[in-house]
Amino acid sequence: MKTQGTAGPKPAVLAGLFALGFIGLAVVTPMLALIVIAPAMPDLSADYLGFVWSITKFTVLQAGLSTLLSVLTAIPLARALARQASFPGRNIILRLLALPLALPALVVVLGIVEVWGRQGWVSTVLQGAGLSGPLNIYGLAGILIAHVFFNMALAARLLVAALEQIPPENWRLAAQLSFTSGHVFRHIEWPVIRSVLPGIASLVFMLCIASFAVVLVLGGGPGATTLEVAIYQSLRFDFDPPRAVLLAVLQLALCAGLFVLGGRMATDIAVLSGVGKQVRRPDQATSRRTDGLVIAAGLVFIALPMLAIVLSGITAPFGSIVSQSVFWRALVTSLVLALTAASLSLVMAWSLLAAQRTIMRRRRLSRAASAFVSSMQASGSLILVVPPIVIGAGWFVVLHRTGLATSAAPVIVAIVNALMALPFALRILSPAVVGQAQIHDRLCASLGLAGYQRWRLIDLPVLVRSLALAFALAAALSIGDLGAAALFGSADFITLPLLLLQKMGSYRSVEAAGIALLLAGFCLGLIWLAEQLKPGVQTS
Incomplete structure (x- = not known):
């Protein structure tokens, strides 16, 4: 060369x-x-194959449902943020949507438990109103909530960036034709969303397939275990390299297949640097109230776990924490x-x-x-x-x-x-x-x-x-x-x-x-x- x-x-x-x-x-x-190093395959009995199949099935199921919920909730949030360019605090909200990516998964899980757990805020409110008993956060429900928290924000940011690449001429033509919000979505927004949606969905799906900390803490038992958690358990608890090999090969094959499929479906996704551009749209005024409710709902969902982390953390006994030698060893090692x-x-x-x-x-x-x-x-x-x-x-x-x-x-x-x-x-x-x-x-x-x-x-x-x-x-x-x-x-x-x-x-x-x-x-x-x-x- x-x-x-x-x-x-x-x-x-x-x-x-x-x-x-x-x-x-x-x-x-x-x-x-x-x-x-670990060539010996485990005994592939019917029970063992059933165990492996149940783990693989749950891995795909939780990733598929997480992707579906993340994308379905991100689309109205992205439309509202793209449409209401002058919404109060819009730039702050867009920055807030970028924070989940930087937060450790384990920290977010703790915040979600504080909000949605059996003794969390939502359970307390529902029980006080006599509407429900304590919520069970462990299992599929908790995993979905955590994944939507992370990936709805990511998908919304990417969709906002894509929608803001729509040429101004399209909006002027829509105004001349007196397009309603439905017409705008069908003829202008949906073609753009449809072009980037496969790439966004495949990215979210891959992130959910490879989720470890969320499933480890919120999985709640063998019935809610993914391949990655099973690999960890095979090596750390059972030290069964053959089983870990089989599960790792399955995880690798699954991710590789999904990556190839996602690459074929995906088109280029707009970069985030374009977020924040303001244009005049014909449906901005008529949809202001609905958009405000959608933005508020998305903001509450994302902000509540963060707020729970802060409120729970500031009351912690920091004197006792920093007096422990294990804390300083962990801090130095992490840094x-x-x-x-x-x-x-x-x-x-x-x-x-x-x-x-x-x-x-x-x-x-x-x-x-x-x-x-x-x-x-x-x-x-x-x-x-x-x-x-x-x-x-x-x-x-x-x-x-x-x-x-x-x-x-x-x-x-x-x-x-x-x-x-x-x-x-x-x-x-x-x-x-x-x-x-x-x-x-x-x-x-x-x-x-x-x-x-x-x-x-x-x-x-x-x-x-x-x-x-x-x-x-x-x-x-x-x-x-x-x-x-x-x-x-x-x-x-x-x-x-x-x-x-x-x-x-x-x-x-x-x-x-x-x-x-x-x-x-x-x-x-x-x-x-x-x-x-x-x-x-x-x-x-």
Whole structure:
């Protein structure tokens, strides 16, 4: 893959090759280990096959229902937000819709239990009104509530961004034709929604298929167990590698099949940077009251668990929490893992994008170069095909056989968390890298700026905010992750999510609420600090 005028590949291309090889090694090695190290298949009796089928069926069922509910509730919320451009606090609401992505799943679960649990706010109100007994949050109902909380917000944001790409000419024509709200939806909005809906639905479905912490806490027993939770139980409680292998292969096959199917159905989804554009619509005034109710309902559903986290957390005995040595060990471990994973994720993302940018400058691409670019683009979505719990399971089997499961745990967890954050880092950095390349490539070529000098003088000032946001989101995802850490957790290796899970399991809910508030504060604080940075001035 030689570049014109040089004796070999440029450093950026070499860095991209190294990043691609590292990703492949980190993912393929545990997959091979699951097949080679644990070749003995379990006894495939009728009862065992029935058990595996029930877990697989529930995995698909909960993901399908979660996707359906998330999309059906997101469509009216997105329409209302897109239509009411002058709605009071609209920008704040749009920012609030982005918060669930940054919140640790375990923290959200605790907030949902506070709101919807047997002794939660909703149960108290319903019992006080004599309408119902205590609600049972554990099982399918709780899983659906948690998944809708996370994914309705994501789907609504993506749909708002898509609706705001509708040309102004369409609205002027609709006004001239006196379109009602129904006409607007049928002739203008629905074609746009229909074009992006398969991609959004497939993304939500994949996220629900790979949900671990939500199902682990709210599953409520064998009848509400997914493949990922069953893999975790097979290794941590039963240490049954053959069963874990079978379940991991099923999870891998399911995710790969869904990813291919989703890729065929999906079209490009509008980026979130367009959210906030205001246009005049003919149905804005007539739908104001209905839209206000829809927005209020969506806001209440999303804000209540967050409010419950805050109200429960501020009354926690922080003096008792911080006096425990295990808290400080968990905090230091989580911070080190988060910073390491975020740095590794950022380095991989930048290496892939820089290599892709370097190769795409050539007028004609060889087959090898085209294949390399395609591989880089696919690597960002690899974690959707091979979920973190499956990667962690493979490494757990390898390291347990070699006796290194405890000593190597921090390294493996950091790598898995970095891979988990890579798609988000690429999604944040890619538009910024492409945009500044279009502006500055010719200028840098004429000035002879390349390599480190270009990075220091041109790229870094322009991309500093995008880099910081990608780093902060990767760190937030890592510090709140439970999946890989739960496999390798021990008395010597504990993170804040693991400590929170232990407190919840031992019914020390007051201390759990305090740790949850601190964990949420760390994650949201990272995102807030990154957003305060201002990008450098771009020159054309």
